[in-house]
Amino acid sequence: KQVILSCSPDILAQFPEDAAALQGNDGYAVLQKGNQLYILATRPHGIVNAVFRVLFKSSDIIWAFPEEEDGTFFTPNPNLSLAIVGLDIPKMTQRGWQLGFGRPNEFMWIVRQANNWSVHSAGGVNKLNDEWDMIKECLGGHNLNTVFISEKKYYATRPDFFPLINGERVKPSSKPYRTQLCFTNRDMIAAFKQEFDAQVKRHPTASIYRVMIEDNHDQCQCEACQADIVLPDGSVLTAKDPNFYSTRFFLFLNEIAEHTKANYPGKNLLCFAYFFTEIPPAIKIDPIIRVQFCPIFKNSKYPITAPQNKVTLDKFNAWLANTTNMTWREYYGLVLDFPRPVDTIAAEDFRYCLEHGVKRHFSEMENYDVERKQRTYGRGLAAWDCNAMYFWVLANLQWNPYQDVKAMRREFLNRVFKDAAPDLEQYFAMIEEKWLAGPTKSTWSTPAKAQWFEVTLNDKNVVDVLEGHLRQAEQKVRDPKAKDLLRRIRISFDLYKNKGRLPSMTIPRCEGEPPFDPDFAAAPWTKALTITEFCHQDSNKPYDDHPLQLKYLHDGENIYVGFRSTNPGIVKKINPKLRHGQLEALQLYFEVTPDKAVTPDQGPYNATAISLVGGLEIPNYTSPLPMVRKVKETPDGWSLWVKIAIRDTGFDPAAKKLRGLYSFRFWTGKNDNQWYDGFVGPKDAVYHVPVCFADMILE
Ligand SMILES: [Zn+2]
Numbered sequence: 001k002q003v004i005l006s007c008s009p010d011i012l013a014q015f016p017e018d019a020a021a022l023q024g025n026d027g028y029a030v031l032q033k034g035n036q037l038y039i040l041a042t043r044p045h046g047i048v049n050a051v052f053r054v055l056f057k058s059s060d061i062i063w064a065f066p067e068e069e070d071g072t073f074f075t076p077n078p079n080l081s082l083a084i085v086g087l088d089i090p091k092m093t094q095r096g097w098q099l100g101f102g103r104p105n106e107f108m109w110i111v112r113q114a115n116n117w118s119v120h121s122a123g124g125v126n127k128l129n130d131e132w133d134m135i136k137e138c139l140g141g142h143n144l145n146t147v148f149i150s151e152k153k154y155y156a157t158r159p160d161f162f163p164l165i166n167g168e169r170v171k172p173s174s175k176p177y178r179t180q181l182c183f184t185n186r187d188m189i190a191a192f193k194q195e196f197d198a199q200v201k202r203h204p205t206a207s208i209y210r211v212m213i214e215d216n217h218d219q220c221q222c223e224a225c226q227a228d229i230v231l232p233d234g235s236v237l238t239a240k241d242p243n244f245y246s247t248r249f250f251l252f253l254n255e256i257a258e259h260t261k262a263n264y265p266g267k268n269l270l271c272f273a274y275f276f277t278e279i280p281p282a283i284k285i286d287p288i289i290r291v292q293f294c295p296i297f298k299n300s301k302y303p304i305t306a307p308q309n310k311v312t313l314d315k316f317n318a319w320l321a322n323t324t325n326m327t328w329r330e331y332y333g334l335v336l337d338f339p340r341p342v343d344t345i346a347a348e349d350f351r352y353c354l355e356h357g358v359k360r361h362f363s364e365m366e367n368y369d370v371e372r373k374q375r376t377y378g379r380g381l382a383a384w385d386c387n388a389m390y391f392w393v394l395a396n397l398q399w400n401p402y403q404d405v406k407a408m409r410r411e412f413l414n415r416v417f418k419d420a421a422p423d424l425e426q427y428f429a430m431i432e433e434k435w436l437a438g439p440t441k442s443t444w445s446t447p448a449k450a451q452w453f454e455v456t457l458n459d460k461n462v463v464d465v466l467e468g469h470l471r472q473a474e475q476k477v478r479d480p481k482a483k484d485l486l487r488r489i490r491i492s493f494d495l496y497k498n499k500g501r502l503p504s505m506t507i508p509r510c511e512g513e514p515p516f517d518p519d520f521a522a523a524p525w526t527k528a529l530t531i532t533e534f535c536h537q538d539s540n541k542p543y544d545d546h547p548l549q550l551k552y553l554h555d556g557e558n559i560y561v562g563f564r565s566t567n568p569g570i571v572k573k574i575n576p577k578l579r580h581g582q583l584e585a586l587q588l589y590f591e592v593t594p595d596k597a598v599t600p601d602q603g604p605y606n607a608t609a610i611s612l613v614g615g616l617e618i619p620n621y622t623s624p625l626p627m628v629r630k631v632k633e634t635p636d637g638w639s640l641w642v643k644i645a646i647r648d649t650g651f652d653p654a655a656k657k658l659r660g661l662y663s664f665r666f667w668t669g670k671n672d673n674q675w676y677d678g679f680v681g682p683k684d685a686v687y688h689v690p691v692c693f694a695d696m697i698l699e
Pocket residue numbers: 163164181182183184185220221222223224225226
């Protein structure tokens with residue numbers, strides 16, 4: 001008896017019908033002819049897929065997470081017989097993960113799930129990628145400044161290639177996420193084409209060249225970039241139109257596409273539909289341009305077809321009307337250490353994509369590239385520990401998104417945990433049920449603590465039931481590797497099960513507006529709610545760099561806040577890396593009613609930060625709440641006085657209750673370009689999720 005693995009045309013010719021079905025895809029066929037078992041594909045990666053899928057179908061093996069030995073579960077079987085599965089063709093042509101840096105263990109986990117795209121596919125220069133015949137693109141991620149128009153080569157002589165913002169041509173190195181380009185500049189476009197030519201020389205065998213906008217919303221404000229765009233049908237687009245900047249970019253990229261077709265026929269371009277290009281342009285894009293649609297603002301609790309994701313769906317559908325040469329590029333695998341059941345949601349998204357002609361997918365996924373002893377809570381291994389089942393389902397769903405997700409989860413649990421599987425199924429099901437019922441939007445950056453809080457709400461019954469399922473599973477699990485995974489699944493549960501609720505803040509009443517007394521030592525501040533204990537985010541360690549004092553009062557209509565930072569000389573200091581140079585700020589959070597939320601999609605709250613010079617920093621994803629503010633430099637630091645009209649939150653002052661939070665933000669100096677990278681506030685606080693805010697009782 002023989003097993004023959006082949007993609008030779010001569011052998012395929014013996015099976016003409018199967019060979020025809022395998023043309024143009026990386027599926028495979030397992031066929032018996034006489035004493036020979038043929039495993040056939042039309043390209044090497046099809047054989048790779050066959051090996052792993054046939055082994056999976058013929059035994060109880062599972063590659064559960066990216067560790068060669070500890071992550072592989074199977075029962076030894078000296079009499080393995082291979083399943084004759086016939087034709088097995090993937091429904092999605094691109095299946096993959098941007099998993100860490102693609103270290104061998106991460107890369108091989110992807111390959112073993114019959115996926116064909118990893119982070120090395122994007123770079124196109126990796127040996128493993130070639131050896132395993134994975135999809136090959138080149139030039140990597142955000143790359144306008146790194147690959148094409150670099151500051152080093154061009155800024156000194158041609159600053160006009162870079163965007164004009166607030167009167168100056170911005171250097172990419174002056175921004176945390178670099179800069180876009182001046183997309184109308186004819187000389188820049190000519191230089192870009194030359195740089196493109198150089199990249200084709202460098203990657204002569206690639207067929208997909210990436211031209212990826214940088215990771216920011218900035219736009220060139222020069223006259224030419226801001227000028228109205230006259231469309232082919234004669235209509236006019238102005239800079240106020242939502243699709244203006246996307247159109248500006250694709251006018252530029254279509255020109256690069258023309259250059260590509262003229263000089264390198266058969267080669268393709270790839271770009272993002274992300275930030276300002278998430279909205280499709282008002283012009284048709286060239287058919288050689290592949291578009292990676294990145295739904296970064298999508299609510300992961302719901303599929304794209306749900307009303308909660310209408311904004312994203314509208315953009316995606318508008319893109320589909322322009323081109324179907326698209327890739328669905330999600331963030332399903334970025335979850336932190338909460339078991340986030342997005343596999344069912346992904347299945348629906350994948351089906352929507354397939355039914356609209358989009359067959360390519362990849363998502364970002366947590367790294368698995370650190371030593372376990374270096375484990376830190378949050379990202380990476382900690383996230384993998386409680387999400388291994390979901391990640392495995394997500395990876396395998398892409399082959400056929402019409403599979404039964406619950407059955408796939410059961411398959412994972414049975415293969416890894418055997419007798420303990422039913423208890424873990426119930427454990428995960430309860431978390432899923434509670435999580436879906438909660439009000440908080442879930443995205444790639446939603447803190448684990450907030451999601452756990454939503455599941456347990458410090459409810460003893462829920463915690464006890466989950467605890468019971470884990471105990472049952474712990475009594476039944478036998479395999480030492482499974483035991484260890486179960487131990488790790490428990491870690492995040494134990495860490496978060498009784499955490500998150502903040503004590504309520506009772507705010508005393510004053511008559512009329514209290515004065516701005518920089519020491520807040522006189523009446524009525526003497527009877528205010530006074531907070532002097534601040535704790536570091538995550539570590540919960542007390543902040544003891546210098547004294548802080550925060551006071552709250554209300555007069556029935558307004559909230560008054562008094563704040564002092566005792567840090568002599570701080571007002572004169574600057575962070576030289578930043579133009580504004582600000583080093584400290586008080587951030588005030590209030591929940592607002594949905595009608596007051598500017599982008600309800602992002603959660604109905606404000607998060608206004610007031611800096612030591614009185615400047616406001618309002619992240620663009622929260623709802624601005626009007627605040628009257630006064631700032632004074634004092635001999636030993638600075639003081640802040642703030643007034644907020646309760647009605648502006650949308651809540652009735654007569655209800656005598658609000659929900660909110662505070663944090664003190666500062667620059668640690670560890671991160672050159674990032675301002676305010678330190679957060680301190682109430683112990684256990686989660687800052688950007690309203691369900692985790694404290695009740696504020698108005699006395
Ligand atoms: Zn410009």
